[in-house]
Amino acid sequence: MKRLVTLTLVLALMLMASVNVFAQGLLEDTVAEKPYRIAVLLKTLANPFWVDMQEGVLEEAERLGVEVDVFAVAQEGDAEEQLRLFENVIAREYDGIAFAPITPVNLIPVISKANDLGIPVVNLDERVPFNTLRDRGAYVYSFVTTNNVLVGEQAAEFVIQKLGPAGGKVAVIEGMAGNVSGDDRRDGFTNRIKQEPGFEVVASQPANWDRTQALNVATNILNRHPDLKAIYACNDTMALGALRAVENLGMDVIVVGTDGVPEAIEAVKEGRLAATIAQDPAMIGKVGLRLLVRALNIPQQVDVPSLVVAE
Amino acid sequence: MKKDLRYYWQRLGTLAIFVLLMIIMGIFSPQYFLSRNNIIQIFLQSSINVLIAIGVFFPILIAGIDLSVGSVLGLTGMVSALLMANGWDMWLALLVGGVLLGAFLGLLNGTLVVATKLHPFIITLGSNMIFRGLTLTISDARPVYNLPRQFSRTIAGYVGAIPVPVIIAISVAIIFAFVTKKTKLGRGIYALGGNEEAAWLSGINTKLLKVVVFVFSGLCAGMAGIVMTARMGAAEPLAGTGYESYAIASAIIGGTSFFGGIGNIFGVVVGALIIGLINNALNILNVQTYMQQIVMGLLIVGSVTLDRLLARGSKGE
Numbered sequence: 001m002k003r004l005v006t007l008t009l010v011l012a013l014m015l016m017a018s019v020n021v022f023a024q025g026l027l028e029d030t031v032a033e034k035p036y037r038i039a040v041l042l043k044t045l046a047n048p049f050w051v052d053m054q055e056g057v058l059e060e061a062e063r064l065g066v067e068v069d070v071f072a073v074a075q076e077g078d079a080e081e082q083l084r085l086f087e088n089v090i091a092r093e094y095d096g097i098a099f100a101p102i103t104p105v106n107l108i109p110v111i112s113k114a115n116d117l118g119i120p121v122v123n124l125d126e127r128v129p130f131n132t133l134r135d136r137g138a139y140v141y142s143f144v145t146t147n148n149v150l151v152g153e154q155a156a157e158f159v160i161q162k163l164g165p166a167g168g169k170v171a172v173i174e175g176m177a178g179n180v181s182g183d184d185r186r187d188g189f190t191n192r193i194k195q196e197p198g199f200e201v202v203a204s205q206p207a208n209w210d211r212t213q214a215l216n217v218a219t220n221i222l223n224r225h226p227d228l229k230a231i232y233a234c235n236d237t238m239a240l241g242a243l244r245a246v247e248n249l250g251m252d253v254i255v256v257g258t259d260g261v262p263e264a265i266e267a268v269k270e271g272r273l274a275a276t277i278a279q280d281p282a283m284i285g286k287v288g289l290r291l292l293v294r295a296l297n298i299p300q301q302v303d304v305p306s307l308v309v310a311e
Numbered sequence: 312m313k314k315d316l317r318y319y320w321q322r323l324g325t326l327a328i329f330v331l332l333m334i335i336m337g338i339f340s341p342q343y344f345l346s347r348n349n350i351i352q353i354f355l356q357s358s359i360n361v362l363i364a365i366g367v368f369f370p371i372l373i374a375g376i377d378l379s380v381g382s383v384l385g386l387t388g389m390v391s392a393l394l395m396a397n398g399w400d401m402w403l404a405l406l407v408g409g410v411l412l413g414a415f416l417g418l419l420n421g422t423l424v425v426a427t428k429l430h431p432f433i434i435t436l437g438s439n440m441i442f443r444g445l446t447l448t449i450s451d452a453r454p455v456y457n458l459p460r461q462f463s464r465t466i467a468g469y470v471g472a473i474p475v476p477v478i479i480a481i482s483v484a485i486i487f488a489f490v491t492k493k494t495k496l497g498r499g500i501y502a503l504g505g506n507e508e509a510a511w512l513s514g515i516n517t518k519l520l521k522v523v524v525f526v527f528s529g530l531c532a533g534m535a536g537i538v539m540t541a542r543m544g545a546a547e548p549l550a551g552t553g554y555e556s557y558a559i560a561s562a563i564i565g566g567t568s569f570f571g572g573i574g575n576i577f578g579v580v581v582g583a584l585i586i587g588l589i590n591n592a593l594n595i596l597n598v599q600t601y602m603q604q605i606v607m608g609l610l611i612v613g614s615v616t617l618d619r620l621l622a623r624g625s626k627g628e
Binding site: 174205 | 316343347348349356359420451452453454456539542543544545547549550552553590591592594595597599600601603
């Protein structure tokens with residue numbers, strides 16, 4: 001029963017979240033004016049995250065009536081191979097290209113080549129720094145990714161809902177110090193919690209994305225604050241470590257993770273982990289495709305009728 | 312007088328630093344810090360680092376290094392988990408996938424060091440990447456979980472109030488302290504670390520000993536891998552990444568000389584406990600994340616400097 005309630009709550013929150021946060025700006029009303037040929041270059045298809053993104057892209061392609069080919073390298077680390085793939089894609093004269101770079105810089109040379117040929121490019125998932133691009137005389141049309149500040153805020157919303165008006169003490173387990181996505185999640189969570197009366201972040205400590213360190217850190221925090229009510233971990237690996245600490249101590253503390261890795265989702269179904277804030281890779285792919293279609297819809301030339309001036 | 316201080320400092324200096332830190336933290340932290348429960352936690356949370364630090368102590372003792380211990384820990388933890396997940400008997404899986412595999416990886420390191428005559432820094436820098444890559448490959452970069460419950464209950468359980476990982480770490484420390492102090496092998500390693508040529512001239516098989524120190528290192532990291540997997544009830548493909556730096560810091564804080572020939576197991580264990588103590592205190596005091604690295608760095612540099620200053624007094628005599 002408890003499990004069912006939790007699951008329902010998670011689903012309800014996900015629904016709420018998708019209405020709240022994602023309603024604006026996902027370009028759902030995009031229509032393709034022509035059956036464009038588009039290439040989507042992902043990192044690898046050996047990882048469920050990218051498989052989901054591929055499925056999102058293909059589903060949206062069908063809806064829009066455009067032709068999409070998805071490319072990916074065999075191994076996530078092979079930046080060189082991805083560069084070659086991108087070159088082949090350019091040679092095959094696609095109308096537009098969406099790409100998720102393996103490193104922030106590995107594709108810069110070919111992005112500028114696509115620019116020269118007038119092919120619009122959209123950056124997915126990990127950002128190619130715009131400054132670096134500009135220095136190399138290149139640009140991307142747009143950038144689509146998960147907003148990690150919002151991820152943290154959603155986790156905070158969940159905790160606030162779950163604990164109710166009574167509130168209580170909460171703790172954050174951070175990733176590697178200085179990692180932008182981890183810091184954004186922490187800040188999103190902490191700032192949202194601070195706005196809520198009755199809630200207090202009593203500890204915010206790093207565990208370097210490491211499960212064992214998260215177990216140790218969470219144990220220390222829980223021993224220090226036996227009245228702790230919730231722990232938010234900036235990824236699922238650490239959430240599972242923190243969950244272990246809670247279970248070792250037999251305490252009643254809710255643990256919320258981030259990413260939605262399979263083990264965490266299983267733990268949610270078992271009613272052990274309260275929730276995990278999952279990214280939506282399929283939507284990232286869909287929005288990327290919509291952006292490209294919009295870019296291609298912009299006419300190359302618009303003739304303005306001249307006016308006949310006469311008496 | 313000076314000689315007395317040096318004599319005691321060499322044996323008990325690290326312990327003095329540990330007690331000093333304990334007192335300082337005790338003053339600044341809430342009462343909870345010095346409770347029995349928290350002190351047991353510090354020992355438990357240090358157990359993995361104690362194990363790999365004891366291992367890495369040996370290559371450092373011969374003026375070498377082992378940078379691969381974090382990956383050995385990751386690979387042994389993963390292989391033992393995979394063996395158990397595939398229905399192997401728990402003890403057999405731990406023996407083969409943890410202890411023997413760890414020793415074997417150490418053997419590889421040691422053999423390469425002797426065969427290539429390259430500095431262990433280079434060999435283990437490379438093998439560190441190779442072992443991590445192997446871990447990612449065999450696990451498909453996914454964690455292995457749903458391990459037999461008996462495993463965590465046995466290896467990460469308690470005997471009375473004492474956690475099993477602490478018992479394992481202390482036992483390993485006692486065995487290796489005995490090896491270093493009381494056996495010909497131990498004396499040979501010190502001699503090799505002090506002066507390789509003299510050791511060779513006095514009939515010590517220096518090549519064999521060079522391999523042995525890496526086997527010890529791998530063996531300890533393998534046991535640490537078992538303990539880590541048991542504590543988590545799961546093996547993570549990236550587990551142990553960067554742990555070599557804590558292990559090396561523990562050995563150095565514990566008075567082991569980078570130039571070889573000087574150091575002892577007791578000091579290394581206390582060095583690892585100091586790191587565990589600092590981490591625990593940082594959490595309890597909720598020290599801000601970015602500050603933590605500064606504090607940790609200062610404490611490492613500070614304690615080693617203090618150690619050297621006090622020990623140097625009569626070095627020239």
